[in-house]
Amino acid sequence: MTAATALPPLQPALQFAPELLLRAQDVRVAFFDVDGVLTDGGLYFSEDGETLKRFNTLDGHGLKLLQQAGITPAVITGRDSPALRLRLKALGVTHARFGTEDKRPAAEALLSELGLAWHQAAAMGDDWPDLPVMRRAALACAPAQAHAEVRAIAHHVAAAAAGAGAAREFCDLLLVASGRYAGLLARHAA
Numbered sequence: 618m619t620a621a622t623a624l625p626p627l628q629p630a631l632q633f634a635p636e637l638l639l640r641a642q643d644v645r646v647a648f649f650d651v652d653g654v655l656t657d658g659g660l661y662f663s664e665d666g667e668t669l670k671r672f673n674t675l676d677g678h679g680l681k682l683l684q685q686a687g688i689t690p691a692v693i694t695g696r697d698s699p700a701l702r703l704r705l706k707a708l709g710v711t712h713a714r715f716g717t718e719d720k721r722p723a724a725e726a727l728l729s730e731l732g733l734a735w736h737q738a739a740a741m742g743d744d745w746p747d748l749p750v751m752r753r754a755a756l757a758c759a760p761a762q763a764h765a766e767v768r769a770i771a772h773h774v775a776a777a778a779a780g781a782g783a784a785r786e787f788c789d790l791l792l793v794a795s796g797r798y799a800g801l802l803a804r805h806a807a
Contacts, residue, residue, distance in 0.1 A: 641794035653743035657780030679788030
C-alpha cells in the first residue's frame with residue numbers, strides 16, 4: 618500500500634438495541650462504582666496492609682473517550698486507596714467521591730455540581746450499595762458477574778466481566794447513543 622492509497626473508512630462493529638440507545642441519548646454524566654466494576658472485585662493486600670487493585674486498560678480508554686465526547690465520568694465508591702486515586706488522576710477523572718456507602722446523596726451532590734439531573738445520568742454498579750443510584754439513572758448497567766438484584770434492575774448487563782471490559786462496554790454504549798462513537802473511531806483509526 619502506498620501513501621497515495623487511501624484506507625477505506627472503518628465501519629463500527631458495535632450495535633446496541635434501539636431502546637438502550639434512546640434511554641442513553643441525553644446522558645451527560647456516567648457514574649461508576651470501582652470494586653466489581655472498574656476492577657474485578659478482588660481486594661489484594663500487601664503484607665504491609667496496602668490495598669492493591671488491578672485496572673483494565675480497555676476500561677480506562679473508555680473513560681477517556683467519554684470525556685472526549687462531552688460525557689463526564691464520575692466515580693462513587695465505598696473505598697479509598699492511593700492506587701485508585703492515582704489511576705483516576707492518570708485518566709483525568711476529576712469527579713469522585715471516596716469512602717461512601719450511601720451513594721445516592723453523593724450522586725445527587727455531583728449532579729448539582731455539574732448542573733445536571735437524573736434523566737441525564739447513567740450508572741454502572743455491581744452490588745446493593747449501587748442500587749439507589751442505578752434505579753434513578755436514565756440508564757443502568759451492570760457487569761456480567763454483578764449480584765442478581767443488580768442485574769435484575771439493569772437496563773443492560775455487559776457481556777464482559779468487571780475489570781475485563783465491562784466498563785468499556787458501558788462507555789461504548791453511551792458513545793454510540795451520543796452519536797460520537799463513529800467519529801471517535803475514525804479519528805483513532807486514521
